[in-house]
Amino acid sequence: MNPRERRAARHQPPNPEARTGPRPRRRKAPITVEQVIDTALHVIATEGYEALTMRRLAGALDTGPASLYAHVVNKADLDELLIARLCAGLLLPEPEPAAWREQISGVCTQVRDQYLKYPGISRAALAMAPTDLETVRVSEGMLAILIAGGVTPQAAVWAVDALLLYVAGYCLEISILKQRKVHDEGDWVVDTGELRDRLAALPAETFPHTTRYAAELTAGEGHDRFDFTVALMIDGLAHR
Known part of the structure; x- marks a missing residue:
């Protein structure tokens, strides 16, 4: 299965009946997608999102850039995996009509806090089509909260998009400001x-x-x- 097929498979619900044949033994344990994500997040946490390139990531994994493409299609695919990992850590409440405002605000706060752990990572969420199941889970949960609160479906859908866009932009601005303070533009701030x-x-x-x-x-x-x-x-x- 090539990387593009793997990417498509990640967007499908798991198939409990799927079976894989025995894999050939290798001298060195292969790199996994989870290791790629863990390492990428570590690079971002310590150096910022702008420092994350396929070459920098390959170096952190002690491998060559070409090896990464056996696991991710390209940088955009990696971005999707990173945002999906952050989304997996969000707790979505059971929609309560009487508390929908507090609930949707709480989800936005969770997203904000996840983004701020990794300076600049919210840039990866901008202009990204939400196709990963974890990412869709978050938009589904937010949509459910708004509709339960009486918001019309069309307004609810656009509101989820607007709220997530604002959260991403807010976090990106904070990361840029902190970066300027740390580097040689600090005197300008x-x-x-x-x-x-x-x-x-x-x-x-x-x-x-x-x-x-x-x-x-x-x-x-x-x-x-x-x-x-x-x-x-x-x-x-x-x-x-």
């Missing part, structure tokens, strides 16, 4: 207090609202803005 002072010092006649609300523009700690935006999106669904 200003802290909240300095930014507030810069905005307040602008010509008030040209920027009346920016100068007046400089404190509000720079307010928020931790994930305050994330919580606000997710709640805003959910409230919008409720009003529809």
